[in-house]
Amino acid sequence: MSAAGTRADDGAATALGAPWSTGVTRDADGTLRVAGVDVHALAAEHGTPAYVLDEADLRARARAYREAFGAAAAAAGTTADVYYAGKAFLSRAVARWVHAEGLGVDTASGGELAVALAAGVPGAHVGLHGNNKSDAELHAALDAGVGRIIVDSLVEVDRLADLVAARRADGRETPAAPVMVRVTTGVHAGGHEFISTAHEDQKFGLSLAAGPDGGDSPALTALLRVVARPELHLLGLHSHIGSQILDSSGFAVAAQKVLALRADLAARTGVVVEEVDLGGGYGIAYLPGEEAIDPVRVADEVVRAVADAARALGTDLPRLSIEPGRAIVGPAGLTLYRVGTVKPVRLDDGRVRTYVSVDGGMSDNIRPALYGAAYHAEVVGRASDAEPVLARVVGKHCESGDIVVHEVQLPGDVRAGDLLAVPATGAYGRSMSSNYNLLTRPPVVAVRDGASRVLVRRETVDDLLALDVSAD
Incomplete structure (x- = not known):
């Protein structure tokens, strides 16, 4: 399937295809669903940022590799x-x-x-x-x-x-x-x-x-x-x-x-x-x-x-x-963020780049800063007819290199409060995460068959303080 997606059989939603997990669809009103759970419900119950794992997608990929290598090896003896x-x-x-x-x-x-x-x-x-x-x-x-x-x-x-x-x-x-x-x-x-x-x-x-x-x-x-x-x-x-x-x-x-x-x-x-x-x-x-x-x-x-x-x-x-x-x-996961500050910046070549700040950053995905890794992002909580603009998704850390997505086209009306999702973050997001600037790490939430559950809970400030055994 292409990134543009294909119409689901019931005509009610569009399956997005790679780089999204197979369980991701978009409703007619622009709302993204993961395994039947809409992102508004995920954000309301689990907060943002949050890592979201499509359980059925992950299991299917595991089976696909086991079956493919099992069959190829058996054929070879x-x-x-x-x-x-x-x-x-x-x-x-x-x-x-x-x-x-x-x-x-x-x-x-x-x-x-x-x-x-x-x-x-x-x-x-x-x-x-x-x-x-x-x-x-x-x-x-x-x-x-x-x-x-x-x-x-x-x-x-x-x-x-x-x-x-x-x-x-x-x-x-x-x-x-x-x-x-x-x-x-x-x-x-x-x-x-x-x-x-x-x-x-x-x-x-x-x-x-x-x-x-x-x-x-x-x-x-x-x-x-x-x-x-x-x-x-x-x-x-x-x-x-x-x-x-x-x-x-x-x-x-x-x-x-x-x-x-x-x-x-x-x-x-x-x-x-x-x-x-x-x-x-x-x-x-x-x-x-x-x-x-x-x-x-x-x-x-x-x-x-x-x-x-x-x-x-x-x-x-x-x-x-x-x-x-x-x-x-990797493909089974996405990270769900809430947009905060939106700031247009004029570049030396005359172009304007819109900096879209989210409530996470390099503490929940270090790969863009560490490797220059490229990711995609979309506004996922609503539809928009606005012309797309050149955007850079950034985090809230005290680093100019705190970049989540280096370059992406986002709707020109992207604004504070929007839900934004970055796909293909199931691998190395949570496992390489940190508490830089003493941010608490996001939860890992599994979704399957229209329901969600927490696999790894969100850290709290109490968790951070519990590790601090400094004398008064």
Whole structure:
């Protein structure tokens, strides 16, 4: 569907299409509804700003990836698991939703791990990432029996093995830790350089390039070290090449490199790695007219790339796993704001830009300030026949870089009190939010079948003061 939308079957509302969630429609009077709940009702009950999640949309996207990769893997003669990226947004409800749809949960901290476990996700269906895991986080993972610990350095291989050994020495029954080794393939993909995670000059993973002494690569050295430690079970190889990826060609190159490493290890030791995880970071539509990566297409292309690489190397096809990232939760969310100050500003080139200030800002969506990320916005509580004007949606923080939407066309009569919505904020809005200027963070509200409920409540000033233990 185009951004202009299509008329619903009953003629009463227009479905907007990407970048909005599938449950978003617009009434004849201009009012937006999310899964049947109009934005006026959402604002009245939950206030603004508020993160709004379309539950059915999120679940459908999770199923789409599970089914697409399951079918593609089965056709190739293997299996595939899909992991939800907890870092994009995680709450107990969301963890339960994705687990119910057949996904595992990928965590990157002790906090994310605790939320997934509190939601009832079995440890075996959880993974733990991180380039600098603490001993406490590793102990928590071992206590929970997580299904995979993705080691990120040579130091971590030994630390984890030593922790297992120490637990056993203390009489704690601890099986060998299931380990995946994160490999840096040198493949660059995705959007901003800060979210491209497989080039050499960055903190993640172990390089495939020769070591400093010209010998084995750090990646192969780590694998040999894991194999040599009985406290560890080598489950697989992990690669992640970036985020907001809209072209799957990078995965083919990464697959060739990772499977070549797998074959090298087998030739050296006889150990055949069971599983290969090619990460994900699949891109979504943020602006009208953009297209998200298609689950069926990317599944077919990624699985074919792995199968081709295995065939060329003469090795068996591994079990696969992937992590779609923002592609599941990102499109399912929007942020609802209330407009405050509206200020036309004449630019040096003679144009006029209308600054539209809302009651949130960089504290609830840091990505435009951090990455220059582009978003869309619309007035959603009424219709307007006014000519559109060049606008910039900004927040209420004491920063000139406090920008929510850099450039968008809004009705020329946009005014204080209007409801304004920014789509595709389900990923990284709440999870990267802050209390800058001591603003309280917005609630996360789920909507489904004409009803809403709070998943994460709005913070209050009392919450802020409760953390302040300063003496009088």
